[in-house]
Amino acid sequence: MPLLPRRFERLKSVLDGRMRDLTVLLEHVEKPHNLSAILRSCDAVGALEAHVVSLSGRSRTFNSTAQGSQKWVPLIDHPSIEDAVTRLKSQGFRLYGTHLGVNARDYRDCDFTGPTAFVLGAEKWGLSDRAQALMDEAVLIPMTGMVQSLNVSVAAATLLFEAARQRRAADVLPTKGEGLPGELYEQRLFEWAYPEVADWCRQEKRPYPALNAAGEILEQLPRTLKLRC
Template sequence: MAGKSDFLFGIRSVIEAIHSGKEIEKVLVKKGLQGELYEELIETMKEARISWQTVPVERINRATRKNHQGVIAFVSAITYQDMENTLIDVFEQGKNPLVLVLDGITDIRNMGAIARSAECAGVDMIVIPEKGGAPINADAVKTSAGALQHIPVCRTSNLFRSVDYLKKSGLQIVAATEKGSEDYTKVDFSGPTAIVMGAEDTGVSGQILKICDAGARIPIVGAIGSLNVSVAAGVLIYEVVRQRSL
């Protein structure tokens, strides 16, 4: 469970936090909750496109024993950026864009480690889905050695459409996949590129794979069939750095 500084509780407190523009990762709502204030909360979350989950009260009690009124909201430790505006800024600065897309990375430690490698290598932004990914909380920021507070992170409600936008904006889309047809060192990373890293267990989603320009494969010669996703991300990111420094 996140640290105390990562959440707030109480129906009115959560409503006001949403109205004030706080970055809310998700909200837990006690099963069976009713009333006008509850209905207002649900409507507010729908309008702000904030995800919530209905859970037994015991789960909320594990986070706080204070008067939570059956509602607790987890607050993001960073401020998310707009992907389209961030990409425009990168082009206007005359940079050769390198974007990292995380398709369902659910482990907080992996998220932090990937962000740390990305920031060190000069990645221009990280794109993550609103749902189905690891929360960016104090633990993630700590694991990233603070990198998540320095690299732009863009959260999207539709990852496929966002990847398609990057492609239409002139970026090569490269998926990291064990089924890739090319050794990662053979992929040309010299131009604008977005690297897609898939979920720890299922990899890059099939829908996104269909629009990728290349599938990069990291050779495995040992008995274990795959690398940890954060290690694989570091390998690919620094291959981009190597190629672009030649």
């Protein structure tokens, strides 16, 4: 079925608000409902992608809480916390680790308007000692009850929406696609609009076809592939 113009416009309007410089890194967060809820929050706030370091041999699943968010927010795997941190820091991210250390700052006192990665640990244990040592800054969400910490998905949502609030107040929250480089914007737009064609292009090691203003593919595709669009 051809892509409807209103669907194409909806995809562009969502992509216009995406931010490449806001993300989460999850260390050993395994429960499907937590992973699903975190990706849903990433999608809602406009984060382009999320990162994860999984326990060896654990398969990753999502549940209905995600509401399909895993299709719109890629979850990028890393073999170790060191590899993930190195990659994010090379991209200019400042890493904020969530744990109750003596030097941890109230998250509301931090500046999240620059490239920001929130690093959250396993549901029961929190961040590992190795991860804590690699953080740029430790942050905490103050609690007044008997329990000292929030569910990991709730903590992620709290931090992500605080970052969005700060960026809106500083007038740096993207609304017209300025949160992504132009080439990346066009790449993601094609992948969202035509996921099966994008898969075929990657398999064939060829660039994505161009789209016109209405979202139509400006190239003759193999008939069998065209029927699946």
